[in-house]
Amino acid sequence: MPSGNQRDLYMKWCGAVKVTEENDIIQAALQEWRKGIESMLGIQVGSEANPQGLAVAFGTFQGENPLIRRVFGEETRRKVGPEGFAIRTSEDTGCIAIGAASPAGVLYGVFHLLRLIGSLKNIEGLDEVVNPVNGLRMINHWDNFDGSVERGYAGRSFFYENNQFTGELERIRDYARLMSSVGINAIAINNVNVHALETLFISKYLPEVAGIAGVFRRYGIRLFLSVNFAGPMHEGEVGTADPLDPEVRKWWQDRAAEVYAAVPDFGGFVVKADSENRPGPFTYGRDHADGANMLAEALEPFGGLVIWRCFVYNCKQDWRDRKTDRARAAYDHFKPLDGKFNDNVILQIKNGPMDFQVREPVSPLFGALERTNQVIEFQIAQEYTGQQRHVCYLVPQWKEVLDFNTYAQGEASPVKRIVDGSLWGSRHSGIAAVSNTGNDRNWTGHLLAQANLYGYGRLAWNPELTAEAIAAEWISLTFGPDPAVSGVISRILLDSWNIYESYTAPLGVGWMINPEHHYGPNVDGYEYSQWGTYHYADHKGIGVDRTVKTGTGYSAQYIGSNAERYDSVEECPDELLLFFHHVPYTHVLHSGKTVIQHIYDTHFEGAERAAELLAAWSSLKGSIREDLYIQVEERLKEQADHAKEWRDQINTYFYRKSGIGDAGQRTIY
Numbered sequence: 001m002p003s004g005n006q007r008d009l010y011m012k013w014c015g016a017v018k019v020t021e022e023n024d025i026i027q028a029a030l031q032e033w034r035k036g037i038e039s040m041l042g043i044q045v046g047s048e049a050n051p052q053g054l055a056v057a058f059g060t061f062q063g064e065n066p067l068i069r070r071v072f073g074e075e076t077r078r079k080v081g082p083e084g085f086a087i088r089t090s091e092d093t094g095c096i097a098i099g100a101a102s103p104a105g106v107l108y109g110v111f112h113l114l115r116l117i118g119s120l121k122n123i124e125g126l127d128e129v130v131n132p133v134n135g136l137r138m139i140n141h142w143d144n145f146d147g148s149v150e151r152g153y154a155g156r157s158f159f160y161e162n163n164q165f166t167g168e169l170e171r172i173r174d175y176a177r178l179m180s181s182v183g184i185n186a187i188a189i190n191n192v193n194v195h196a197l198e199t200l201f202i203s204k205y206l207p208e209v210a211g212i213a214g215v216f217r218r219y220g221i222r223l224f225l226s227v228n229f230a231g232p233m234h235e236g237e238v239g240t241a242d243p244l245d246p247e248v249r250k251w252w253q254d255r256a257a258e259v260y261a262a263v264p265d266f267g268g269f270v271v272k273a274d275s276e277n278r279p280g281p282f283t284y285g286r287d288h289a290d291g292a293n294m295l296a297e298a299l300e301p302f303g304g305l306v307i308w309r310c311f312v313y314n315c316k317q318d319w320r321d322r323k324t325d326r327a328r329a330a331y332d333h334f335k336p337l338d339g340k341f342n343d344n345v346i347l348q349i350k351n352g353p354m355d356f357q358v359r360e361p362v363s364p365l366f367g368a369l370e371r372t373n374q375v376i377e378f379q380i381a382q383e384y385t386g387q388q389r390h391v392c393y394l395v396p397q398w399k400e401v402l403d404f405n406t407y408a409q410g411e412a413s414p415v416k417r418i419v420d421g422s423l424w425g426s427r428h429s430g431i432a433a434v435s436n437t438g439n440d441r442n443w444t445g446h447l448l449a450q451a452n453l454y455g456y457g458r459l460a461w462n463p464e465l466t467a468e469a470i471a472a473e474w475i476s477l478t479f480g481p482d483p484a485v486s487g488v489i490s491r492i493l494l495d496s497w498n499i500y501e502s503y504t505a506p507l508g509v510g511w512m513i514n515p516e517h518h519y520g521p522n523v524d525g526y527e528y529s530q531w532g533t534y535h536y537a538d539h540k541g542i543g544v545d546r547t548v549k550t551g552t553g554y555s556a557q558y559i560g561s562n563a564e565r566y567d568s569v570e571e572c573p574d575e576l577l578l579f580f581h582h583v584p585y586t587h588v589l590h591s592g593k594t595v596i597q598h599i600y601d602t603h604f605e606g607a608e609r610a611a612e613l614l615a616a617w618s619s620l621k622g623s624i625r626e627d628l629y630i631q632v633e634e635r636l637k638e639q640a641d642h643a644k645e646w647r648d649q650i651n652t653y654f655y656r657k658s659g660i661g662d663a664g665q666r667t668i669y
């Protein structure tokens with residue numbers, strides 16, 4: 001809670017609120033404002049201006065609020081986009097005014113002002129127009145109807161339990177508040193792997209779905225559903241799911257009409273097809289444009305979208321086959337289809353070519369699709385980055401991806417400009433991410449994993465925000481303004497990705513985890529599997545040759561200097577060396593170290609630094625709420641122990657393979 005002058009300043013403006021519109025979203029904004037001010041300043045917000053005649057006013061430009069009409073002229077209004085807002089401290093009219101073109105914009109503006117107060121920012125002299133950079137700012141739930149969450153590390157689903165909707169609309173409302181406070185405007189509520197009963201979400205279970213959509217609606221969020229491509233065959237209704245079959249097309253059109261009758265603002269379908277044993281158009285000799293367009297036609301009359309995932313690869317690969325390269329798959333499947341998708345189809349592309357590893361290159365599909373709507377997919381759930389038992393603040397990783405220059409249109413073609421639609425002028429674009437939430441009281445299991453959820457929303461709204469600024473906001477909003485506390489937590493978060501990387505799979509090669517559940521070290525866990533995930537370590541060297549001359553040719557999927565840099569063993573950045581090249585353990589990195597010494601050094605240091613995270617956290621004992629302190633302490637203890645396990649397994653494995661000792665003569669088993 002702010003104190004002294006700062007508090008007086010906030011009190012001066014925030015005691016009264018002027019709102020005239022009855023619209024549900026504006027009323028939700030009003031509730032948020034009252035709640036937020038009450039909890040941060042300890043005062044009740046009234047509707048009469050205080051003795052100095054000051055108030056906060058908000059509403060749409062079209063609304064009746066005289067203050068909004070007076071404060072914002074034509075010029076400002078023109079700058080405000082459909083979901084943006086203008087905010088101004090207006091001494092003349094005696095108010096801080098938030099005006100927007102839509103009720104959702106008003107809500108975002110109110111959250112903005114609350115955030116400024118929560119992070120002790122000055123609110124006098126405000127004068128800005130804020131628009132979200134990305135149109136679609138989406139969360140994908142991998143929640144199953146039985147209540148489990150695929151790759152969920154924060155308890156069970158709050159949407160479902162035991163093949164029923166939980167009906168916990170209060171919890172769901174809190175979730176919607178949380179999400180809209182960081183600007184999320186689209187949520188798919190079920191797993192992309194759509195099982196039997198979930199197939200009926202677009203028919204039998206529509207009343208329950210509509211209930212959740214109603215909660216979301218008040219917070220400016222559109223509900224999406226993942227659908228089963230073989231839906232038409234599910235109950236034997238149609239004998240095929242062939243996208244060119246008229247009966248199949250009719251089936252989807254009828255479903256779309258039913259869905260929109262129940263949920264008029266339904267967002268659309270998310271589809272995982274021909275991927276990891278899910279059905280898809282390949283069964284019928286059709287391509288993914290045929291499949292996606294069929295669904296797009298069904299949704300088009302209602303303004304719905306098809307979000308079609310590009311995570312398509314051969315998951316039954318023979319490990320002896322050195323030609324097939326999973327990394328190539330998304331590009332090889334989708335590049336030839338560029339320009340063939342309907343206007344309301346959006347391709348959803350994972351950030352990297354493999355699967356959310358701690359380090360992998362940016363997917364070369366970014367830059368390859370000029371005439372196709374696309375969104376990037378991140379994974380907030382820490383499937384491969386410590387499963388919310390280790391701290392791993394992912395915002396720096398996501399920023400690196402978004403800033404990556406694809407050279408698709410000359411020098412300045414970063415991924416973020418493809419994703420926001422500006423590079424190719426795409427009709428639909430944005431960001432999606434797999435949620436890390438569950439019914440754990442703190443939402444994310446590891447308290448510090450909340451920073452990823454918060455940070456994802458903030459970054460989707462504005463990719464120019466820095467990882468440091470986002471961390472600082474989240475810390476201040478969560479733990480209060482104490483700079484000593486903030487300093488410690490901020491260092492923990494900002495160092496965490498690098499620390500996690502240093503004690504796990506080295507130099508971009510990825511995997512080395514236990515099969516199926518994906519937690520903990522297992523260097524050969526996926527080496528002889530069918531999933532296309534290999535490191536090829538032998539007694540001489542390690543890494544995957546993805547070069548043009550001697551390897552899989554994956555490096556040529558990049559444009560210009562990226563392709564050259566990755567293809568060249570001399571120029572390839574150290575952190576991705578083993579992703580692109582097979583090299584001897586004695587290969588010298590740009591850092592001056594050999595690969596084997598790098599492995600030893602990073603693993604010894606990584607485990608030490610993990611232990612230091614715990615020590616740093618211990619310094620906060622007494623400065624933050626005890627229960628919060630303990631939650632994180634427990635997880636950091638596990639991380640410190642587990643990092644040693646990683647260190648010893650990886651170091652021992654490579655010592656035994658290579659026979660080369662550690663220059664530092666530390667203990668290897």
Ligand code: GCU
Pocket residue numbers: 150151192193272276311355383
């Ligand atoms: C990963 C993950 C799966 C998930 C898949 C997907 O492979 O392990 O659980 O279904 O990604 O993104 O579809």
